[in-house]
Amino acid sequence: MESLLRLNEIAKNTRRLILEAVAEAGSGHPGGSLSAVELLVALYFYKMRHDPKNPRWNDRDRFILSKGHAAPLLYSILAQAGYFPIEELKTLRKLGSMLQGHPDLRTPGIEYCGGSEGIGLSVAVGMALASKLDNKQWRVYALLGDGELQEGQVWEAAMAAVKYKLDNLTVIIDRNGIQQDGFTENIMPLEPLNAKWKSFNWNVIEIDGYNFNHIIRALDRAEETINRPTVIIAHTTKGKGVSFMEWAPEWHGKAPKKEVLPKIIKEELGY
Amino acid sequence: MRTSYGEALVELGAINNDIVVVGADTTQSVKSAMFGSKYPNRLFNIGIAESNAISIAAGLALAGKIAFVSTYAAFIPGKCVDQIRNAIAYPNINVKIVVSHGGLSVGPDGASHQQIEDIAIMRAIPNMRVIVPADATAVKRLTHIVASTDGPFYMRLARPSSPIVYEDGKFEIGKANILRDGNDISIIACGLMVPEALEAAEILKNEGISARVIDLFSIKPIDKDTIIDAAKTNGIVTVEEHNIYGGLGSAVAEVTSEYKPVRIKRIGVDDRFGESGEADELLDKYGLKAKHIVNKAKDLMK
Incomplete structure (x- = not known):
């Protein structure tokens, strides 16, 4: 396992890579990418068995x-893990790039073509069923946005995961409270969210999505849980780490200008 | 047709452990339950949740399985075109959608259950192949072929049992079968309309018109050569249990208009919804019987 110090360093670098990639592309989704950085760092550099x-x-x-629109986050993580060169991030969203606007199987390390919200948990259920069917030990992790919980299919999948006792499935919800049009609780309220998942018979853990100790403990507890799936509701901040993007719905799908990028990276990320 | 599908699944289950089946509360009716009773841990009944079922099939396929998913055509693709497009066709994975109850011949359940737009919808999705078998033998052969051919398929079965078309026969994806030769006129059909086309050809023969009958079970990929050759007759009648927009007739017209223009009469459901009634009554009322084919063929001979 990487030390906490190291995980923090990777997280900081990930934010920089996300901002650089999105600015270079001139479009993309920085808000929802920045909000889930620590969650993915913990998965790829602490928890998951992958090569x-x-x-x-x-x-x-x-x-x-x-939540496929957080592709810049996943690509930044995969590049740092060594799936492809960091320089590749500069091609994000460009013609001929393997880094499509939303994840595509052509990219090493990508398991699922996200983009249309609300489908991923069902696909994760299918994968977890396959692992069980083959008596394998590999697990399935899925990151869902909170806004996408408004899709009814998520709850169909939630029922199925319990029916099949998928204790090899861990869902993380990036609970940043913001979706494209504004705040989730104004657009279509999700609360009481914890009670909803509990009533579906999931093992529910709520954490601070930026505290690595919390994240790691939650991921470990999820793996130890038997006979039912776990959902980790991670409380996060959309745009985390860049003060003017935090809690600002307008940064859901807008790229920062290239010219101001060095200033942002220096002043906001402390490089 | 459905029983033949169930039998094929059972055969496939025996030879390949990676075959899995996903159902949506209609497993008895579409006969995927036959697979389930033999291989209970490989049948996943997801309940009345078609979007979920189709996406779970995608997950199974992404993890290396060959996933068949089956229910009524009204609901798959009816309720989940987005999931089929994004979770199956775009990643180009091994999900085999085999649906029953296609077309008007569903009968008394009425318009809500009579799927007449599916061929158009599925044909428009890249990577998706569209198959409409004509009888039980075709269903069995094609189920095996679909299982052993990489990538996504949509195969549509009808609810009623079908007259025998094939005692034997060769099936190849992308190749049409010429069931009867003829040089005056060509009839191109799929599914339950193939026996109607054969009956029409017999009637036409008695009236001195020689009709070629083509089973276009592989609507996508389509057999251009056979269609271009058919376009050398005096005209083509297309017959399908589907809206006249976007289905087999459209697919044939696309080929002929580009490569060998010829007069075409399309027989199908004329852009309206069906209703309750027995299958045969409906096919008669909506103009999908042999006699209707005969009339169109004669029009083309004028």
Whole structure:
């Protein structure tokens, strides 16, 4: 395991890579990428069994980015893990790039074509069923946005995961409270969110999505839980780390200008 | 047709452990339950949740399984075109959608259950192949072919049992079968309309018109050569249990208009919804019987 200090360093670097990639592309989704940085750092650099040199290794844990618009985050993580060169991030969203606007199987390390919200958890359920059917130990992790919980299919999948006792499935919800049009509780309220998942018979853990100790403990507890799936509701801040993007719905899907990027990276990230 | 599908699944289950089946509360009716009774841990009944079922099938396929998913055509693709497009066709994975109750011949359940737009919808999705078998033998052969051919498929079965078309026969994805030769006129059909086309050809023969009958079970990929060849007759009648927009007739017209223009008469459901009634009554009322084919063929001979 990487030390906490190291995880924090990776997180900081990830924020920089996200901002650089999105600014270079001139479009993309910085807000929802920045909000879930620590969650993915913990998954890829602490928890998951995976091999960047052998992305299709049969016994790897699988990660589903259901909120596919956070592609810049996932690409930044995969590049740092060694799935492809960091320089590749500069091609994000450009013609001919393997880094599509939303995840695509052509990219090493990508397991699922996210983009249309609300589907990822069902796909994760299918994968977890396959692992169980083959008596394998590999686990499935899925990151869902909170806004996408408004899709009814998420709750269909939630029922199925319990029916099949998928204790090899861990869902993380990036509970940043903001969706494209504004605050989730104004657009279509999700609360009481914890009670909803509990009533579906999931093991529910609520954490601070920026505290690595919390995240790690939650991921470990999820793995220890038997006979039912776990959902980790991670309280996060959209745009985390860049003060003017935090809690600002307008930064859901807007790229910062390239010219102001050095200033942002210096003043906001402390480089 | 459905029983033949169930039998094929059972055969496939025996030879390949990676075959799994996903159902949506209609497993008895679409006969995927036959697979389930033999291999209970490989049948996943997801309940009345088609979007979920189709996406779970995608997850199984992404993890290396060959996932068949089956229910009524009204609901898959009816309720989940987005999931089929984004979770199956775009990643180009091994999900085999085999649906029953396609077309008007569903009968008394009425318009809500009579799927007449599916061929158009599925044909428009990249990577998706569209198959409409004509009888039980075709269903069995094609289920095996679909299982062993990489990538996504949509295969549509009808609810009623079908007259025998094939005692034997060769099936190849992308190749149409010429069931009867003829040089005056060509009839191109799929599914339950194939026996109607054969009956029409017999009637036409008695009236001195020689009709070629083509089973276009593989609507996508389509057999251009056979269609272009058919376009050398005096005209083509297309017949399908589907809206006249976007289905087999459209697919044939796309080929002929580009490569060998010819007069075409499309027989299908004329852009309206069906209703309750027995299958045969409906096919008669909506103009999908042999006699209707005969009339269109004669029009083309004028």
